[in-house]
Amino acid sequence: MPKLTVDGIEVEVPPGSNVLQACEAAGFEIPRFCYHERLSVAGNCRMCLVEIEKAPPKPFASCAYPAAEGMVVHTDSAMVRNARRGVMEFLLINHPLDCPICDQGGECDLQDQAMGYGMDHSRYAENKRAVKDKNLGPLVKTVMTRCIHCTRCIRFATEIAGVPELGATARGENMEVGTYVEKALSSELSGNLIDICPVGALTSKPYAFTARPWELRKTDSIDVLDAVGAAIRIDARGAEVLRILPRVNEDVNEEWLGDKSRFAVDGLKRRRLDRPWVKRDGRLAAASWAEAFAAIAARLAGLAGERIGAVAGDLADAESLIALKDLMAALGSANLDCRQDGARLDASRRDFYTFNTGIAGIEEADALLIIGSNPRREAPVLNARIRKRWNGGHFPIAAIGPEADLTYPVSWLGEGPQALVGLQDGSHDFAAILRAAKRPMLILGQGALARPDGQAVLAACWRLAAGLGMLTEDWHGFNVLHTAAARVGALDLGFLPGPGGKGLAQMLDGGVDLLWLLGADEFDISRIGAETFVVYQGHHGDAGAARADVILPGAAYTEKSGTWVNTEGRAQRGFAATQPPGEAREDWRILRAFSDVVGRTLPYGDLAAVRSRLEAAHPVFGRTGVLPRFACTDHSGPPGDPAVLSEAPFVPAVANYYQTDPISRASATMADCAATFVHPVPAAPVPAAAE
Amino acid sequence: MQTALSAQPDSFAFDAESEAAIAPILAKYPPGRQASAVLPLLDLAQRQMKRATGSAWVPRAAMDAVAARLAMPPIRVYEVATFYLMFNTRKVGTWHLQVCTTTPCWLRGSDEVTAACRRVTGITGWGETSADGLFTMTEVECVGGCVNAPIIQVNDDCYEDLDAESTVALLEALKRGAPPPMGSMKGRQGSAPEGGPTTLTTIAE
Numbered sequence: 001m002p003k004l005t006v007d008g009i010e011v012e013v014p015p016g017s018n019v020l021q022a023c024e025a026a027g028f029e030i031p032r033f034c035y036h037e038r039l040s041v042a043g044n045c046r047m048c049l050v051e052i053e054k055a056p057p058k059p060f061a062s063c064a065y066p067a068a069e070g071m072v073v074h075t076d077s078a079m080v081r082n083a084r085r086g087v088m089e090f091l092l093i094n095h096p097l098d099c100p101i102c103d104q105g106g107e108c109d110l111q112d113q114a115m116g117y118g119m120d121h122s123r124y125a126e127n128k129r130a131v132k133d134k135n136l137g138p139l140v141k142t143v144m145t146r147c148i149h150c151t152r153c154i155r156f157a158t159e160i161a162g163v164p165e166l167g168a169t170a171r172g173e174n175m176e177v178g179t180y181v182e183k184a185l186s187s188e189l190s191g192n193l194i195d196i197c198p199v200g201a202l203t204s205k206p207y208a209f210t211a212r213p214w215e216l217r218k219t220d221s222i223d224v225l226d227a228v229g230a231a232i233r234i235d236a237r238g239a240e241v242l243r244i245l246p247r248v249n250e251d252v253n254e255e256w257l258g259d260k261s262r263f264a265v266d267g268l269k270r271r272r273l274d275r276p277w278v279k280r281d282g283r284l285a286a287a288s289w290a291e292a293f294a295a296i297a298a299r300l301a302g303l304a305g306e307r308i309g310a311v312a313g314d315l316a317d318a319e320s321l322i323a324l325k326d327l328m329a330a331l332g333s334a335n336l337d338c339r340q341d342g343a344r345l346d347a348s349r350r351d352f353y354t355f356n357t358g359i360a361g362i363e364e365a366d367a368l369l370i371i372g373s374n375p376r377r378e379a380p381v382l383n384a385r386i387r388k389r390w391n392g393g394h395f396p397i398a399a400i401g402p403e404a405d406l407t408y409p410v411s412w413l414g415e416g417p418q419a420l421v422g423l424q425d426g427s428h429d430f431a432a433i434l435r436a437a438k439r440p441m442l443i444l445g446q447g448a449l450a451r452p453d454g455q456a457v458l459a460a461c462w463r464l465a466a467g468l469g470m471l472t473e474d475w476h477g478f479n480v481l482h483t484a485a486a487r488v489g490a491l492d493l494g495f496l497p498g499p500g501g502k503g504l505a506q507m508l509d510g511g512v513d514l515l516w517l518l519g520a521d522e523f524d525i526s527r528i529g530a531e532t533f534v535v536y537q538g539h540h541g542d543a544g545a546a547r548a549d550v551i552l553p554g555a556a557y558t559e560k561s562g563t564w565v566n567t568e569g570r571a572q573r574g575f576a577a578t579q580p581p582g583e584a585r586e587d588w589r590i591l592r593a594f595s596d597v598v599g600r601t602l603p604y605g606d607l608a609a610v611r612s613r614l615e616a617a618h619p620v621f622g623r624t625g626v627l628p629r630f631a632c633t634d635h636s637g638p639p640g641d642p643a644v645l646s647e648a649p650f651v652p653a654v655a656n657y658y659q660t661d662p663i664s665r666a667s668a669t670m671a672d673c674a675a676t677f678v679h680p681v682p683a684a685p686v687p688a689a690a691e
Numbered sequence: 692m693q694t695a696l697s698a699q700p701d702s703f704a705f706d707a708e709s710e711a712a713i714a715p716i717l718a719k720y721p722p723g724r725q726a727s728a729v730l731p732l733l734d735l736a737q738r739q740m741k742r743a744t745g746s747a748w749v750p751r752a753a754m755d756a757v758a759a760r761l762a763m764p765p766i767r768v769y770e771v772a773t774f775y776l777m778f779n780t781r782k783v784g785t786w787h788l789q790v791c792t793t794t795p796c797w798l799r800g801s802d803e804v805t806a807a808c809r810r811v812t813g814i815t816g817w818g819e820t821s822a823d824g825l826f827t828m829t830e831v832e833c834v835g836g837c838v839n840a841p842i843i844q845v846n847d848d849c850y851e852d853l854d855a856e857s858t859v860a861l862l863e864a865l866k867r868g869a870p871p872p873m874g875s876m877k878g879r880q881g882s883a884p885e886g887g888p889t890t891l892t893t894i895a896e
Contacts, residue, residue, distance in 0.1 A: 158764075164764035164766055164767065165764070165766055167766035167767065167769060167770040169769055169773040170773045170774065171773070171774045179766065180766060180769040180773070181765075181769075
């Protein structure tokens with residue numbers, strides 16, 4: 001642990017730290033452009049210069065200089081200030097003075113640091129360098145004359161995103177950052193380039209010229225468009241959500257965010273359900289809340305509990321899930337299901353359906369087996385964590401399923417469950433690698449579970465985990481990777497068929513007379529029986545609403561304070577950034593109001609009371625944000641007959657990353673992305689919406 | 692500068708002569724470090740293009756072929772190929788006139804040499820190719836022969852001690868397809884003084 005003195009303050013930093021980190025530890029902010037904590041050190045912007053005593057009398061780039069014992073560093077001497085001013089002057093030689101029309105204005109590192117080190121005029125009268133803008137696809141807008149060649153984007157694409165497509169071509173005055181051959185950046189994490197670009201060279205294309213950062217109201221929330229539960233900040237102006245940015249959460253998303261989660265915001269404004277609708281004479285007609293409730297109550301009258309069913313969608317918050325579950329219980333129904341994809345999940349023990357290693361825990365693993373999942377599409381931020389671990393070296397990865405580019409090398413063991421057998425009996429080489437590993441882990445995707453033999457696959461994977469030393473007293477290497485943000489919360493709350501209750505498959509084809517869809521659009525709606533009365537409670541006019549007899553307009557995730565449990569089993573709270581549009585309301589309030597109409601009033605009147613009810617239902621809702629590290633001593637696995645394992649190859653759960661839910665299907669930006677990246681363009685199920 | 696992509700061929704494959712040279716180059720680097728061979732392989736590609744088409748350049752397809760051979764992302768090869776001026780990323784003439792205009796050559800009359808080149812080839816600007824496709828003129832920084840300045844490097848060979856007259860003679864010879872022997876155009880030996888040695892004229896007893 002080297003000890004240094006920075007401007008008279010003694011600090012001790014971990015071995016391997018650089019001088020910049022030491023200065024930060026001492027509480028001094030060092031200006032920088034190219035240095036980024038999560039990227040390799042380039043040392044080319046020269047802004048972080050400091051003076052070091054008893055070293056050659058010159059300024060040192062602190063980001064690229066290792067901290068050493070006894071070093072005396074000055075961060076604000078005359079030499080340092082002059083040197084930084086010189087660097088800033090050089091950077092501004094070719095940087096255009098277009099801050100008034102630059103989207104980075106107000107949140108620009110160069111603008112901020114020019115306030116500290118820039119001159120009030122330029123000594124250069126020559127023409128500025130002009131650089132052609134690049135087309136990086138529908139998400140990232142480029143204004144390359146603003147580029148200061150920090151190479152952060154190149155390093156991000158190469159190291160974190162794993163798509164080495166950006167580079168610096170030519171040299172000197174002619175150097176340009178780009179792809180050389182024009183192409184859209186094929187990464188699900190490309191939006192992060194906008195965040196890491198310290199100037200306005202890379203900005204958001206959909207958000208271009210929309211707002212200034214100081215006009216925005218910022219609300220902390222949780223992303224629900226995949227099951228990772230990335231921390232986000234919702235930037236809104238008035239009633240409109242304008243953009244979504246990631247927040248730092250080291251345990252989940254570090255500081256990254258997937259493109260769908262970031263750019264699907266325009267979907268929040270389109271195809272919204274903003275008032276109740278009731279079907280009259282075969283056509284949906286606008287109605288009041290009272291009329292909508294009355295229509296449902298009329299259909300419910302005299303209906304036995306077993307003829308009523310409820311299906312929870314993939315974006316539902318835990319508050320509305322518990323309210324719907326309680327309502328169904330009050331109506332005497334045990335017909336509940338949250339597994340729209342038909343995944344054969346086993347909720348009898350929590351570690352049968354969560355990502356027990358933890359996302360941060362991936363970094364401690366030393367071998368990985370991926371089964372029936374494409375984490376790059378199902379959870380890009382989690383995939384970045386796997387890649388980060390792989391970058392660290394000595395991390396053999398194998399996968400079972402159709403071959404795909406996961407951004408790290410993978411040995412493909414087979415396409416279907418039969419490969420599991422080879423691992424189980426040790427006939428496959430990778431079994432030996434897993435057995436030799438100290439902390440091996442497996443990731444089981446929904447693609448392996450949402451099939452007729454899903455239960456057997458689950459059981460086989462658990463046996464594999466137990467047999468290959470993945471379950472120990474201080475390590476839990478069995479992981480289920482979900483794709484739906486609501487899924488783990490719903491399983492925790494037992495949103496599954498109760499005793500004698502029907503699952504989704506039995507509720508279809510006329511299995512129930514009244515079906516309550518809580519934002520459920522992801523199953524085959526056409527299989528709902530013709531005579532079934534469908535109540536659709538949700539926020540978008542998607543597949544479910546098109547079939548509904550009554551539509552109850554709910555709130556999207558940016559419009560309600562809700563709790564979601566991510567794939568790790570981490571309960572997290574999001575906060576409302578805007579109001580729901582029109583007459584739409586928070587979902588649990590709708591259910592509470594309806595329960596009043598049918599005389600089965602739910603026993604909670606405010607959010608605090610709902611949350612106490614949640615906590616009573618499962619203790620995980622009492623400790624939001626945190627996640628204990630799991631271990632496994634009880635090796636007894638879920639039931640499942642290995643004999644029924646079929647030979648059908650696994651089909652990963654997400655074929656089109658950009659359009660997986662009602663919000664992203666309503667987004668024009670995501671439609672653009674799908675047209676650009678998903679070839680051939682799949683015929684997205686866009687039913688005629690009730691607008 | 693040279694990023695404009697002109698008339699790119701659709702494909703590129705190393706021929707037998709190049710293939711024979713690749714194996715010993717790759718053998719120099721430990722396994723997993725083949726990317727170190729990117730410079731020699733680009734050079735081989737450029738020479739193969741010279742053999743095959745008469746123009747020494749590295750088309751994009753060739754960069755992709757190098758990338759595939761060395762298992763590196765294509766952009767990493769593009770970066771290298773565009774960084775080094777010795778690789779031509781667009782088509783050049785049969786004779787690539789690399790005229791040095793750095794200070795020593797300039798002091799010794801590179802302006803005169805440049806003007807002569809323009810007059811004979813009809814080229815008006817740097818980086819352009821003559822109408823007959825014979826010549827491309829490129830302005831280069833020091834090619835390392837200042838003692839015999841001014842210099843033109845034609846393809847791989849340096850012609851030194853040029854003036855307007857000898858430049859014209861050189862270019863006319865090139866037009867005829869008969870390049871003179873490389874080296875000083877004044878006939879001096881290596882970089883020895885003009886007119887023969889002035890010191891150490893006799894061998895000490």
